[in-house]
Amino acid sequence: MSAVFNFTFVPWFRSVAPYIHTHRGKTFVVGLAGEAIAAGKLQHIAQDLALIQSMGVKIVLVHGFRPQVNEQLKAKGHAAKYSHGMRITDEVALDSAQEAAGQLRYEIEAAFSQGLPNTPMAGSTVRVISGNFITARPVGILDGVDFKHSGLVRKVDTAAIGRVLDFGAMVLLSPFGFSPTGEAFNLTMEEVATSVAIAMQADKLIFLTEIPGIRIHHDQPESEDNPIDTELPLAAAEKLLATLPNGERPTDTAFYLQHCVKACKAGVERSHILPFAVDGSLLLEIYVHDGIGTMVIDEKLEELREATEDDVGGILQLIEPFENDGTLVKRSRTEIERDAANYSIIEHDGVIFACAALYPYPEAKTAEMAALTVSPQSQGQGDGEKILKRIEQRARAAGLQSIFVLTTRTMHWFIKRGFVQVDPDWLPEGRKRKYNWDRKSQVLVKKLS
Numbered sequence: 001m002s003a004v005f006n007f008t009f010v011p012w013f014r015s016v017a018p019y020i021h022t023h024r025g026k027t028f029v030v031g032l033a034g035e036a037i038a039a040g041k042l043q044h045i046a047q048d049l050a051l052i053q054s055m056g057v058k059i060v061l062v063h064g065f066r067p068q069v070n071e072q073l074k075a076k077g078h079a080a081k082y083s084h085g086m087r088i089t090d091e092v093a094l095d096s097a098q099e100a101a102g103q104l105r106y107e108i109e110a111a112f113s114q115g116l117p118n119t120p121m122a123g124s125t126v127r128v129i130s131g132n133f134i135t136a137r138p139v140g141i142l143d144g145v146d147f148k149h150s151g152l153v154r155k156v157d158t159a160a161i162g163r164v165l166d167f168g169a170m171v172l173l174s175p176f177g178f179s180p181t182g183e184a185f186n187l188t189m190e191e192v193a194t195s196v197a198i199a200m201q202a203d204k205l206i207f208l209t210e211i212p213g214i215r216i217h218h219d220q221p222e223s224e225d226n227p228i229d230t231e232l233p234l235a236a237a238e239k240l241l242a243t244l245p246n247g248e249r250p251t252d253t254a255f256y257l258q259h260c261v262k263a264c265k266a267g268v269e270r271s272h273i274l275p276f277a278v279d280g281s282l283l284l285e286i287y288v289h290d291g292i293g294t295m296v297i298d299e300k301l302e303e304l305r306e307a308t309e310d311d312v313g314g315i316l317q318l319i320e321p322f323e324n325d326g327t328l329v330k331r332s333r334t335e336i337e338r339d340a341a342n343y344s345i346i347e348h349d350g351v352i353f354a355c356a357a358l359y360p361y362p363e364a365k366t367a368e369m370a371a372l373t374v375s376p377q378s379q380g381q382g383d384g385e386k387i388l389k390r391i392e393q394r395a396r397a398a399g400l401q402s403i404f405v406l407t408t409r410t411m412h413w414f415i416k417r418g419f420v421q422v423d424p425d426w427l428p429e430g431r432k433r434k435y436n437w438d439r440k441s442q443v444l445v446k447k448l449s
Helices: 003-023 034-038 042-054 066-075 091-111 158-166 189-200 234-243 253-265 281-287 309-324 333-338 383-397 411-415
Strands: 027-032 058-063 134-138 151-156 170-173 176-178 184-186 204-209 231-233 270-275 294-297 302-306 343-348 351-361 366-374 402-407 420-422 442-447
Touching: 003 281, 003 351, 027 034, 027 042, 027 189, 034 042, 034 066, 034 091, 034 204, 042 058, 042 091, 042 281, 058 091, 058 158, 058 189, 066 091, 091 170, 091 176, 091 184, 134 184, 134 189, 151 176, 151 184, 151 189, 158 170, 158 189, 189 204, 189 253, 204 253, 204 281, 231 234, 234 253, 234 294, 253 270, 253 294, 270 281, 302 383, 309 333, 309 343, 309 351, 309 366, 343 383, 351 383, 366 383, 383 402, 402 411, 411 420, 411 442
Parallel strands: 027 058, 027 204, 058 170, 134 176, 204 270, 231 294, 366 402
Antiparallel strands: 134 151, 176 184, 270 294, 302 343, 343 351, 351 366, 402 442, 420 442
């Protein structure tokens, strides 16, 4: 095993570990578009879902079958009919949907049974359990259109689904529901996934779709200046949705967004729109800081706040690599616990990505900003500036006139942000006595307006 592999793997695995811990025991509802299966993506998606489940996540998988039903209809010489974004399910379409659902269930169960050597599923045992967990009602006649055997979710048997998940199995749902009298209704994958996520109060609703997510400028083409908006607050998502035409096709911006908004408003913490075309998109979204698709959330995941004693472990984990390479002066756990209230942090999804501490010297009307650290995962995204502004605000609130830093490697970063270099003799007497002349740290000061 090469030293290069060791050098890259170890920090990568350490960066992923907090997410593994955070998601253990959580419930994810995954809506898999039938187009993903038609495109041959099922095998890798099944492997990724098995891997996620092996790390303690409870999974409900809802598959779609739009292209598979259309293929069955075409073979029978019958045209597919849609209205209001839903299929009009006559007798022929209902038969085609039942045939497609049976075939897809077989393919999905087979995919989760392949514990192949040299794959992420090697040695795994994934139990997949399906059942009549959905009670449905007919859509009926809408704007003069009779939807016949198309239906809507009436009730989700959350108790039964919960027992299956607690048993350690994955729940597989087809977009079908049954009335109390035994009548079958064709549902949409999107509505089933959303209804189950709401009823279960799932931690995540994830759609694996044909689209890569929602771009910052949704009505403009892909470009470097128009990337995917990876985090969309619920209020912004609702505002965007109000400006969009009704989402009737899967490629319409509003098609999946409307379900994400509905889920978040009803208590689901986070809803995601991911591209199935990108291999590993589930893993990239769940276990990487910025993700790959669009996530709708009821509030901003990133929180800038003052630290508490509960954050000491996260602060230590963040600053330790920089202490080891000499960028920061080493601090003991006892010291950080004692001074926890001096720290400001940026926390994202339960993980601390930036911190700094403020040590006042009131007699000199100044304060030291120490241990300014930004995780390599989020460097270049403005977290350093956010922490600096927070420290400046705290210093001003304390009636101080300046802040200073001691640094050996990041002098230019501070100079660009209004600091000027001074002689170490400038330091307050209390700090001057602790100055390490062997380290030869540069002293930089910023006056506060």
